[in-house]
Amino acid sequence: MKRLVVLGGGESGVGTALLGKEKGFEVFVSDKGEIKKKYKDVLIHHEIEWEENQHSDSKILNADVVMKSPGIPDKVELVQKLISIRVSVISEIEFASRYTDATLVAITGSNGKTTTATLTHHVLKQQINVGLAGNIGDSFAKQILEKNYPNYVLEISSFQLDGIVNFKPHIAVLTNITPDHLDRYDNNFENYVTSKFRVVENQTEEDYFIYDADDSVIREWLITHPIKSQKLPFSLLKDIENGAYLKDKNIIITIDNNQIIMPINKLALEGKHNIKNAMAASTVAHLLKIRKQTIRESLENFQGVEHRLENVVRINKVQYINDSKATNVNATYFALESMDAPTVWIVGGTDKGNDYKELFPFVNEKVKAIICLGVDNEKLMRTFGNMVDVIIETQYMSEAVKIAYKVAEAGDNVLLSPACASFDLFENYEDRGRQFKAAVRNL
Structure with a gap:
């Protein structure tokens, strides 16, 4: 019986484990962090062996094939070991x-x-x-x-x-x-x-x-x-x-x-x-x-995708727009490009080595105020500080939305388009987008 080891007990990992078992593999799932309860329940129900908070070499290096979750870089020691002993390391697709x-x-x-x-x-x-x-x-x-x-x-x-x-x-x-x-x-x-x-x-x-x-x-x-x-x-x-x-x-x-x-x-x-x-x-x-x-x-x-230029609600003639899915500068470029009214822009998060230059023309033309929402906003403050009259930083979504509410006037847009990853303050971009929508509806 061939051995399939799955690294990562998330959606793609557990799906692979189930398909692998059905196709006659001996399956083992290993996650360096904790596996969510809903996925654990599935593994237990299907009698698939698993471990969490560790990777045990003895149970992994004997694999015939390894499926690793996309979140695990190739550079990590365990993956390098598998490659060096010629074990095939593939993705779920x-x-x-x-x-x-x-x-x-x-x-x-x-x-x-x-x-x-x-x-x-x-x-x-x-x-x-x-x-x-x-x-x-x-x-x-x-x-x-x-x-x-x-x-x-x-x-x-x-x-x-x-x-x-x-x-x-x-x-x-x-x-x-x-x-x-x-x-x-x-x-x-x-x-x-x-x-x-x-x-x-x-x-x-x-x-x-x-x-x-x-x-x-x-x-x-x-x-x-x-x-x-x-x-x-x-x-x-x-x-x-x-x-x-x-x-x-x-x-x-x-x-x-x-x-x-x-x-x-x-x-x-x-x-x-x-x-x-x-x-x-x-x-x-x-x-x-x-x-x-x-x-x-x-x-x-077509209704569009949640967290992608999603119109949330209009309050006092101000349109609130959730673009939390904009996790890089290019995505925010498209968002700012499509704004047709003065915009209060909520930006920030985990910077992936961003170069904000391509946004300058839109910021000069359309953005009236910037709210920096991140643990470290220094780069944003330095980059955009001289371009707008109002630039404020906060680490709370509810506060960011309240500030935006005060600054925005009738006819304006309030746009959450972070241009950054979300992991400094939020679980993921969905969590960030949902918190924004909840804070806006609380106004």
Whole structure:
């Protein structure tokens, strides 16, 4: 019997353990921290051996295959030991994809992947049987075990792509590439770019690659690295023969002379970045033979993603907007770009080596006050101190919202778009977003 060791007892880990057991592996789950009660209960119910608050070498180094959670860096000693003794260390998407013949749509990128994946799933599910997994919802492995959909839309991070061997999506989507998570890539942007492009490395001429042709990093990489799959770029700036582009306020998508035309004023989501997300999603839908009318209607009635430019409530003619999912500068760039009123901006958290320069034009033009919400706000105070009349720091969400309420006037926006990770004051970006919404509703 082959031994599967799972490092990390979270959503992807427990899903992998269940699928592994079903496929006849001897399974062991090991977590360096505590395993949440809901996951422990599942492991106990299925009689899967586990440990927490430690990694026991004696129970791990004898594995035939190891699935490590995306949160564990390759550099940690245990992973290095496994690699040195030639144990295969893979990610959940690699393990799970070995047990399905489903058509896979893999969506990756520094920003926009959650919205694009959710939007793509929303369009496809109107007509075909399709699951949504990866970084969203129930784990891919668990869905293959329980639902076994014939199609999947997967939101995939670079960390998950680092652990693939044979994973091959029929359709790969790359939304954009901007510096992010460089702490995990030796602060080398090239390493991160290479990681993102692993999404196409196993594709053949029968597969498709959908990407942002306006992104210079992607364009340059493709010049020096030929790929086998058929390219379907999208662009806001130039006409595209095969793919999607913008002309006279219409999205035009062409695949093998078959065309869809959609007016952008009917899209449910606002902002330039969302036109691109809509282009990517509808190109996927067009490839999978979804009716044109269905695609149009789905883009018009899509509700958006929680914590991504989410309109919370309007109080005294001030709109409160939750963009807690903006955990890097580029995501906040899109948020500030889409503001059409004077904005009180709540920013801060765990800085990942951020360079805020690209935000300066928007801050000068649209931001009237800045509230720094983090344990260490020194860099933000230094960077933006001279740009706005009001800059205040706090370590409490409730206080940040009360300050914003005092500073904002009728017609303004209050925007939570942190440009940073959340782990200094919150459990994760969802926790941060929910606290913001609760504090706003308490006003």
